[in-house]
Amino acid sequence: MNACGVVVEYNPFHNGHYYHLQEARKQTGADCMIACMSGNYLQRGEPAIVSKWTRTKMALSGGADIVIELPYPFATSNAEYFAYGSISILEAMGAEAFCFGSESGNMDDFITAVDVFQSSRHQLDAKISELMAKGYSYPKTSSIAFADIGGQTLDLSTPNNILGFEYVKASVLNGYSIRPETIQRKSAQYHDEELGKGVIASATAIRKAIFSSSSANTADYLPSPSYDLLNEDHSRFNKMNWEMLFPFFKYKVLTSTKEKLSSYYQVEEGLENRIKECVLHAETFNEYMTALKTKRYTWTRLQRASLHIFADAVKEEIKSALKSPPPYLRVLGMSKAGQQYLSHMKKKTPLPFVTTLSKFSHPLLELELRTSAVYYHIAKKSSGTVFNEYAQPPVMFDEREQAFKNS
Amino acid sequence: MNACGVVVEYNPFHNGHYYHLQEARKQTGADCMIACMSGNYLQRGEPAIVSKWTRTKMALSGGADIVIELPYPFATSNAEYFAYGSISILEAMGAEAFCFGSESGNMDDFITAVDVFQSSRHQLDAKISELMAKGYSYPKTSSIAFADIGGQTLDLSTPNNILGFEYVKASVLNGYSIRPETIQRKSAQYHDEELGKGVIASATAIRKAIFSSSSANTADYLPSPSYDLLNEDHSRFNKMNWEMLFPFFKYKVLTSTKEKLSSYYQVEEGLENRIKECVLHAETFNEYMTALKTKRYTWTRLQRASLHIFADAVKEEIKSALKSPPPYLRVLGMSKAGQQYLSHMKKKTPLPFVTTLSKFSHPLLELELRTSAVYYHIAKKSSGTVFNEYAQPPVMFDEREQAFKNS
Incomplete structure (x- = not known):
């Protein structure tokens, strides 16, 4: 079988993803599409609007054959680690290719850019340090520095080009x-905030419509x-965003000493002091973030640091996880074709497949389950029953019947 | 001036307290009544139904002249440390006497019991260890052991005799x-759960009536x-009990590793494993506690361990605080008479008086403010403004006008 990988968040799965x-699938001639997908927390340092299980179902019913979970440290990291984790998973899954959407659309541009990067790494680092010392954020400096050293063929100021x-x-x-x-990429830009006239809108615009009180219809x-x-x-869970986490985040910050806050990943350079101060007077996450934001840090960077506090993810734990590729392949769901591919791969891949949680243990998986349990705790509507991830088998999808089994 | 101290929780302040x-005051001939009062968390390991500020106002309007806060580690500890902290504060306040309510009512019984304790300490400890090895809780074994070594004059199975x-x-x-x-003590017993026919009911019964949906009138x-x-x-804050803390406690337990849970005070002997397990399936605090309770631990002991997890109170922090008497005297409120007494005492007491938070710092006070901030965060009704303890001066009460100033 010929597999192609994609790296996704599906927050939520929309026409552009389809x-x-x-x-x-067409371009690579693949007969198995593998989605390496973030779990309940995403790259911008925020919770997914719906859980990984619902997003897995969306992916399978939209054309994916296998969904593998990108572990929390990679899923919530900057583009570099996010890419390292996900491409390592797709490599371990034996995919022949991976295919990403980009503003550029031209593969040669990316190959050239990586060549330039490899040959001018020290020069680039020096330029970035120089610009950062002036107080600019990392994404901004790296895009300027890269253009500066001759990487002009690829525009590294757009989000999907950066990821690619x-x-x-x-x-x-x-x-x-x-x-x-x-x-x-077709039509919509990643950061577009409004629904456009076509059938493709950005996930950002779709989420905004879902959370808005207006009756904007997302069905299109x-x-x-x-x-x-x-x-x-x-109907069973709350729509999740940072505002839903905020009362718990505030509780966590209020009960933590500054020393403890500084033990969390990405809480650095005295950020703990400003976080303590800003949280005390904030009633909402937006108020807190608006007070916290400075030129030095991007909004995303501050969301990530806040998420790690919320998730009790300490520096050593995340740093040590990011040193090596993800050490297991956790299957969230599969189609019939995906199931065939998996049984074929089981003998080939060096990494263990995780389908039943009780049969496998790893500190990274333990972190995943901790952060997931609290996602369901907060997402659960008061009338609902406790959702226990330990009892959740991978989602099984029959593409001919368009139906889910044992899920 | 002649001051008399009392050790109180006032949860809430009722006719028996009055x-x-x-x-x-009559018995000791005091012209200044000093109440050493727990802050927002109490000896049974639970939050007070109303904040320390409202309870301070209750105390001042009910006859107290000065209210001093008993710091968190002492206020939420067993009878021994609770007593050590509070009597040390009253001694440092220069009170000539302290006066406690007891089932016994006979001072000689207490003096004799303490004599017996002093002369038979080793014997008592040995007996307690022997009984605890059989799996009984500490309060039970110590009452049996004490009677056994000759302390029969005082019944140490009743809560106020134990405290006394x-x-x-x-x-x-x-x-x-x-x-x-x-x-x-008059009429009501500490543990009585129902409102009686007199004008005195236990605080437990009064709280039960307040939380019940029945229209039981507590005004009497x-x-x-x-x-x-x-x-x-x-009208401004939620009625506080453990159920109000539970969603946050559950979040805290779900996001903490077992190793982290075992770092909290009173989480010992593998209790972290059972806490993790019991919290996962519980929707309410009562469900959680019912699942957690065993013969080995009293309900109160388990509430205290849970409270320390909630409050992020780690072993070293609490243990080191309990080693010495409270290191400062934090004034929560005073009457005119209390104000006179305080200015007179300022030159005499070795401990600093704390009235303005911004002018004093101590790790113990920092712990107090952390746990208090989260109390207001949870107690606050959604429409209310953020309550900031730093901006709260001591409550000033004019007994002649029966009115509060600058509070």
């Missing part, structure tokens, strides 16, 4: 055999199974 | 000059200023 899966560059870099630097491919922008799954999820 | 203050014994013991063992006195059992203060408080 298009990407179909095109990637990191995917290709991770694969080249680690000597992986997986082949990178790219597809130009989501494949119908995805739309139904979203509504079904929201 | 009677106790009047009788203690510890008060007298603390004063004798530390060579304090403060003189112990006792008053027999509270002095009218206390009743009004309670209602006024509940």
Whole structure:
């Protein structure tokens, strides 16, 4: 079998994601599509609007054959570690290619950019340090520095080009055999906040519509199974965003000493003092973040630091996890074709597959379950029953019947 | 001036407390009544139904002249440390006597019991160890052991006799000059759960009535200023009990590793494993506690361990605090007479008075403020403004006008 990987968040799964899966399958000729997907927390340092289980169902009903969970430290990290974790998983899954959407759409641009990076690494680092000393955020300085040293062929100021560059870099630097491919993104831009007129809108705009009190209809922008799954999820669980976590985050910050706060990943350079101060007077997450934001840190960087406090993710724990590729392959769901591919891969991959939680243990999985348990605790509507991830088998999807089994 | 101390929780301040203050003043001939009062968390390891500020107002309008805060580690500890902390504060306040309510009512019984304790300490410890090895709880074994070695004159199975014994013991063992006195308690028993027919009911029964959906009227059992203060408080803040803390406690346990849980005070002998397990399936605090309870630990002991997890109170922090008497005297409120007494005492006491938080710092006070901030965070009704303890001056009460100033 010929597998192609994609790196995704599906927050939620929309028409653009559907298009990407179909095109990637066509372009690579794959008969198995593997989605390496973030769990309940995402790269921008925030909770997913619906749980990984609902998003797994969306993915399977939208064309993915296997969904593998990207562990928390990678899923909530900057583009570099996010890419390192996910491409390592797709390599370990034996995918022949991975295919990412980008603003550029031209694979040569990425290959050239990684070449430039490899040959000018020290020069680049020096330039970044110089710019950061002036108080700019990391993403901004790195894009300027990169253009400066001759990486002009690829615009590294757009989010999907940045991610694509990191995917290709991770694969080249680690000597992986997986082949990178790219597809130009259609219509919507990643950061677009409003629903447009086409059938493709950004996940950001769709989430904004879902949370807004206006009756903006998102049905046009989501494949119908995805739309139904979203509504079904929201009948049992709260729509999750940072505002839902905030009362707990505030409790956590209020009960923690500054020393303790500084033990969490990405809480550095005295950030604990400002976090303590800003949380005390804030009634909402937005108030807190607005007070906390400075030129030095991006909004995302501050969300990530806050998420690690919320999740009790300490520096050593995350740093040690990020040193090596993810050490296991946790299967969240599969189609019939995915199931075939998995039984075929079981003998080939060096990493253990995790389908039954009680049969496997690892500190990284323990962290995943801790952060997940608290997601369900907060997402659960008061009338609901306790959701126990230990009792949750992988989602099984029958593509011919378009139905989920034992889930 | 002649001051008499009382050790109190006032949860809430009721007719029995009023009677106790009047009788203690009469019996000791004091012209200044000093209440050493727990802050927002109490000896049974639970939050107070209303904050320390409202309870301070209740105390001042009910006959107290000065209210001093008993710091968290002592206020939430067993009878021995609770007594050590509070009697040390009253000694440092220069009170000539302290006066406690007891089932016995006979001071000689307490003096004899402390003599027996001093002369048979080793024998007593051996007997307690022997009984505890059989799996009984500490309060039970110590009462049996004490009767066994000849302490029959005082019944140490009743809660106020136990506390009284510890008060007298603390004063004798530390060579304090403060003189112990006792008053027999009227009518209600500490543990009574129902409102009786008299004007005195236990605080337990009053709280039960307040939380019950029935329209049981508590006005008969509270002095009218206390009743009004309670209602006024509940128009701005939630009625606090463990159920209010539980969602946050559950979040805390779910996000903590077992190793981290075992770092909290009183989480010992593998209790962290059972706490993790019991919290996962519990929807309410009562469900959690019912699942957690065994013969080995009293309900109170388990509430205390849970409270320390909630409050992020680690072993070293509490153990080191309990080694010495409270290191400062934090004034929560005063009457005119109390104000006079305080200015007179300022030159005499070796300990610093704390009235303005920004002018004093101590790790113990920092712990107090952390645990208090989270109390207000949870107690606050959604429409309320953020309560900031740093901005709260001591409550000033004019007994002639029966009014509060600058509070």
